[in-house]
Amino acid sequence: MSGRTIKHEVLALLRGPDLAAVMASMRRYPAKAAVNVLFSAICREEPHLRWYAVSCMGDAVARLAAEAMEEARVVMRRFLWSLNDESGGIGWGAPESMAEAMCRHDGLAGEYIHMLLSYMREDGPEICQDGNYIEHPLLQRGLLWGVARLSGCRPRLLIDKGAGADIPPYLHAKDATVRGLAALAAGNLHLNATEAALRARVDDPAPLTLYWDGQFRATTVGALAQSALEQMSE
Secondary structure: OOHHHHHHHHHHHHOOOOHHHHHHHHOOOOHHHHHHHHHHHOOOOOHHHHHHHHHHHHHHHHHHHHHOHHHHHHHHHHHHHHOOHHHOOOOOOHHHHHHHHHHHOHHHHHHHHHHHHHOOOOOOOOOOOOOOOOOOHHHHHHHHHHHHHHHHHOHHHHHHOOHHHHOHHHHHOOOHHHHHHHHHHHHHOOOHHHHHHHHHHOOOOOEEEEEEOOEEEEEEHHHHHHHHHHHHHO
């Protein structure tokens, strides 16, 4: 089957209504072939197609890692390169796809989670600091979604890598989606130090659409902050 044929079929599949069914169909394709096609889909403007592509990309990269870890590393490095200013690209979909892959594969999580967190960190005066801070607001949305996703599937690893100090500043971001995702992550990680900031956000009416578990949900920053506080009190 040609690459063009696979691309046509995959893009049609991604427009399906049920993520579980879409993902099951995607697994008929070899992992490497699926990854190659999905790279063009994770940066599409159509939300449904793009987010389903992110979920399927994570699954495909995890499958690839199970078959040939070095080839999966090449894909993860490609995501990282796309976020580099020297790449000439933007990196749309890269943080989200990395997070999905790391949720699904222990080895990838262990090797790359610190790199995802580096995009939340500023470079400091010390030459050994590893900050790769992302300033672009829309890329910050993808980054925070990735961190929030990992806060649900790999909370201990995030805490061990210092994410508890990285997330709180984003509760004060100008972008509502970034604030909401930071609240979601803070709740999942039980970051008690953010309680005051979350309480200050409970009345934040800014709307956002949250993609989670294959579903799209309209919510507000305030609702996510309230939910985070409730998690912490459990």
